[in-house]
Structures are given as structure tokens and as C-alpha cells.
Amino acid sequence: MKTSRIQIALLATAALAMTAGCAKKAPEQLPPPPAGTDGGMDTGTDTGNVGGGIVPGSRADFLQKVTSDRILFETDSYSVDGQGRATLDSQAQWLMANPSVSVTIEGHADERGTREYNLGLGERRANAAKNYLASRGVPANRMTTVSWGKERPAAEGSNESAWAQNRRAVTVVPN
Template identity: 60%
Template sequence: MANLPFRIVMASALALAVAGCAKKKPAELPPPPASGPADTGADTSGTSTQTGDVPGSRADFLRQAGTDTVYFVTDSHDIDSEAQAILLRQAQWLARNPRVRVTVEGHADERGTREYNLALGDRRANSAKNFLAANGVDAGRISVISYGKERPAATGSDESAWAQNRRAVTVVPVGGTGF
């Protein structure tokens, strides 16, 4: 029975501690967030937030540039007129978003040795980089990497698959800034 007063004191202390931890409702709720585009540091001229694209984002890049990929003919790293038009749109987007850095990936089809395809992918990535730089994009904002035949866009051993794999891809990070 000597423990009874001690138990009462402990139970009371426990009840006070639990009551003190209860979450209280705020007297007034904060205002809802403003309904404007997020500040990404990117230029918003000529962009539309109706599609939900954040200016300077990967989605904005794909919408405005049309595509992130240019294709090459077999054993070539020459930029043809179709690739020039695509890369020019990419360069214009990059000019409007000067804080965005990109990586150009070079790829090859499955034919040829691993070493040959890595070198060919590197030449393709550098051709795309050089075109972008020649059209006003600071070369320091562009990194290149070659995957050779290691990351095919299409599987198969026919001309259709090979044509899809002979490419250079301009990669804009999901958040819009990179490296």
C-alpha cells in the first residue's frame, strides 16, 4: 500500500505529459499558395504554363524544341538538314534558358565492335554539341557522353531498329539545371 501514493503521482504525471503533447489547431490557417509559375531562374518569355510545363524544365524543352533526338545515317556523324533544324530549335531554347546545362548522348546501332561504336557515338555527340555551340550555346554548358551500342532505343536486328539507334540525344535534367 505504500506504493499507492507513488503510483497515483506517476499516473498523474503521465496524464499531464500526454495532455501536453496534444496537437492544437491553429487559430488561423495560412493563405493558399500563389498560383504563378515557380521561380526557376529561367526566362519565361514565349512559354506557356497552360500545359503545366515549368519554364526551363525538361518538359518545356521537349514541347518547344519538338524532340531531344537527332538521327544519323550508317557510319556517319554528319548533321543533315533535318538534324540541323532540330538542333537549331534546341539552341534557341537553350538561349532562352541560359542557366540550363545539358548532356548530349551519342549512340550507335548494334553492328560493329564495342570500341568502334563508342568512338562513333562520341563523334555523333560532339557533332551535335559543336552545332549547338556554333549557334550561340556556350560549350561549357554542354557535356558529351558516348554509350555506343550499349543503350539501344529499339531492339531488333533490322534496318528499322538500327535507324532508331543511330542518334544523339540532348538530355535536359528533370529539374532543368544539370551537372
């Protein structure tokens, strides 16, 4: 009796050891970016320029007039710090001056952690930014959120500098 229990325990331990190194595969295909956006990927081309001038209410106008289109977060956090509040205040001011513009707020995480954890964290970061903008008077129905988790890094690398840039929420104005 004891021999069979020991054998079962050894077999179970061996099976666990063999699967411990297995990582989950990345999805074969990412979901499409929100309509009218570049999906958080900086293409280096700002739209909204007409004849050398910037069209009010365009993405280029937004990027020119706000402090930044993104706020950064500490590790495993979705709390908006003082610098993030200042950035979101400038975004709220622009959004209030451009009431016909709706935005998508993208939540991102660094590469550490599971895909599921980072998608959840990205969602909490996007919602934190949305809720702050709403507290400043921006109607919630003009803002949508999406979480990209760790799937769309702003900076490549496995170091603190890259991770710090990837822990973010980005406000995207449609092209």
C-alpha cells in the same frame, strides 16, 4: 625441318579457327548515367510539371518546345544532315532562352560493329551535335557529352528500322 614448320602452321591455324568465333563479352556493369538525367532511358515520365503546369526551363518544357530531343545519323556517319540541323536549331533557340540550363548530349550507335568502334562513333555523334549547338551560340561549357555506343538502344531488333532509330545523338535536360 619442313615437317615442323607445317605442324606449327597447322597448330597456329587451328588455334585461330578456335578463337575466331569468340566474341568480346559485354561489360558486367555499364557506367552510371550523367548526374541529373535518366541516362537516355525513356521512363515515360516527364518531370517539370507542377500543379498541371510545365515549369519553364524544365525537361518537360524542353520536350514540349523543341522539334525533338534527338537527331538521327546515317550508317557509319556523324555528319549532321538538314533535318538534324533544323532540330538542333530549335534546341539552340530553347537553350538560349534558358541560359541557366546545362545539358548532356548522348551519342549512340546501332548494334553493328565492335563495342570500341561504336563508343568512338557515339562520341563523334555527340560532339557533332555539341559543335553545331555551339556554332548557334550555345556556350560550350553548358554542354557535356557522353557516348553510350550500342549499349543503350532506343529500339530493339536487328533490322534497318531499329538500327536507324539507334544511330542518334540525344540532348538530355536534367530532371
